[in-house]
Amino acid sequence: MLSESDNDLLTRTGSETPMGQLFRRFWLPAMLSSELPKPDGPPVAPRLLGERLVAFRATSGHVGILEARCPHRHANLFWGRNEEEGIRCVYHGWKFAADGRCVDQPGEPENSRFKDSVRAKAYDTHEAGGLIWIYMGPEELKPEFPSFEWTLLPDDHFLATKRFQACNYLQNLEGEIDTAHVNFLHRNLGSEEDEFVPKEILPPRFDEAGLLPPPFLARKQFDLAETDFGLVAMARSEFPDGEYYWRMTPFLVPSFTLIPSGYDAFNTWTAIVPVDDTYSVGFTVTWHHARPLNEAERLTVTSGAGVHALVDPETFIPIANMSNNYLIDRELQATSSFTGIYGIRGEDLPVQEDQDGPIARRHEEHLGVTDRGIIGMRRLLLTLVKDLQRGIEPPHASRPKAYRARSVVVTAPKDVSPVDLFVAGQPETFVASSISQSY
Ligand code: FES
Numbered sequence: 313m314l315s316e317s318d319n320d321l322l323t324r325t326g327s328e329t330p331m332g333q334l335f336r337r338f339w340l341p342a343m344l345s346s347e348l349p350k351p352d353g354p355p356v357a358p359r360l361l362g363e364r365l366v367a368f369r370a371t372s373g374h375v376g377i378l379e380a381r382c383p384h385r386h387a388n389l390f391w392g393r394n395e396e397e398g399i400r401c402v403y404h405g406w407k408f409a410a411d412g413r414c415v416d417q418p419g420e421p422e423n424s425r426f427k428d429s430v431r432a433k434a435y436d437t438h439e440a441g442g443l444i445w446i447y448m449g450p451e452e453l454k455p456e457f458p459s460f461e462w463t464l465l466p467d468d469h470f471l472a473t474k475r476f477q478a479c480n481y482l483q484n485l486e487g488e489i490d491t492a493h494v495n496f497l498h499r500n501l502g503s504e505e506d507e508f509v510p511k512e513i514l515p516p517r518f519d520e521a522g523l524l525p526p527p528f529l530a531r532k533q534f535d536l537a538e539t540d541f542g543l544v545a546m547a548r549s550e551f552p553d554g555e556y557y558w559r560m561t562p563f564l565v566p567s568f569t570l571i572p573s574g575y576d577a578f579n580t581w582t583a584i585v586p587v588d589d590t591y592s593v594g595f596t597v598t599w600h601h602a603r604p605l606n607e608a609e610r611l612t613v614t615s616g617a618g619v620h621a622l623v624d625p626e627t628f629i630p631i632a633n634m635s636n637n638y639l640i641d642r643e644l645q646a647t648s649s650f651t652g653i654y655g656i657r658g659e660d661l662p663v664q665e666d667q668d669g670p671i672a673r674r675h676e677e678h679l680g681v682t683d684r685g686i687i688g689m690r691r692l693l694l695t696l697v698k699d700l701q702r703g704i705e706p707p708h709a710s711r712p713k714a715y716r717a718r719s720v721v722v723t724a725p726k727d728v729s730p731v732d733l734f735v736a737g738q739p740e741t742f743v744a745s746s747i748s749q750s751y
Pocket residue numbers: 382383384385386387401402403404405406
């Protein structure tokens with residue numbers, strides 16, 4: 313449970329709000345690179361943190377993102393023409409470069425210097441890993457771009473997708489770190505033996521041996537560790553032979569998570585960014601650190617069966633959404649699927665978008681032991697927000713190499729420390745100065 317005022321503090325993200333300021337201290341994904349496929353092509357109109365923006369790929373290939381309203385008389389630059397290193401407002405023809413400079417005012421006298429005093433608000437952008445990133449904070453605090461692992465890999469090693477989600481960003485973020493729900497929401501109905509065991513997370517030693525999977529304990533234990541990028545939620549189940557099965561989900565400040573998928577498998581990163589306080593945009597990237605994604609992995613991404621949503625390719629709105637009851641199939645729900653809804657992300661949407669509606673009333677909830685990851689994450693974000701209100705900058709923004717982290721799925725004897733297991737599962741180039749089991 314969270315006080316009403318703390319809930320407000322975490323869920324309001326406009327430019328004047330403390331959480332809005334915290335978001336603006338980090339590089340955030342703004343859109344897919346593929347939305348701006350070619351120089352001088354049509355602009356797009358992203359909306360982020362309550363701000364209306366226009367994005368365009370200039371002649372040089374560089375992406376500019378400007379405040380959408382034209383400085384002249386506030387027509388939306390989205391209707392503009394993307395031409396020769398700048399976007400030209402169609403109302404009176406003023407033209408702006410990617411850095412916001414006004415470079416042409418065709419109606420003004422020829423020798424006028426007026427344009428030199430006009431500037432569109434422009435944001436820094438960076439393109440990496442299939443995404444266009446934006447930094448919306450104070451220029452003097454702009455952090456180095458975090459070295460997320462897939463952004464350093466060849467293009468065929470990763471796939472990135474985008475979806476809109478009709479709720480506050482925190483509902484999605486909490487769902488990502490909420491390992492306990494995997495055993496229920498994403499469960500397939502099966503025999504007694506594999507009850508509560510989603511098939512995709514079975515350890516291969518049981519598959520290879522041709523054995524039936526063991527009945528995991530549905531009641532997991534949860535640990536939490538604090539580290540340079542944020543937190544790691546560590547959930548463990550116990551095998552009958554006494555070993556522990558660990559699923560470790562990193563939460564990277566401010567709103568990124570690494571969802572474990574399986575043994576020696578690809579990694580998945582998810583980000584949620586507020587569009588405004590009741591609508592969000594989610595990005596999910598799947599990658600393999602050592603090889604191109606194979607056909608099966610690509611299919612998991614494109615079919616919508618996994619954590620990548622099936623969306624309308626023009627609007628990025630999920631095909632199954634609130635307006636069509638998420639295409640729930642009650643017959644399927646009675647026979648083979650816990651929810652009757654298609655896809656893992658598809659199952660997440662109704663429960664996240666419909667928690668009191670778009671902004672959950674957290675002061676009325678009842679949290680149990682399985683919610684430790686969520687409690688820890690809220691506590692960390694509240695600390696960072698309140699620190700920032702007192703002028704203390706979030707230290708995570710200046711630790712780019714810690715953001716190279718991976719999720720970890722591993723089986724180990726009981727006496728092996730989960731912190732050691734997490735560190736052993738990281739890339740060699742991962743740098744974190746501290747990690748401690750904290751809760
Ligand atoms: S409103 Fe844009 S040029 Fe006049």
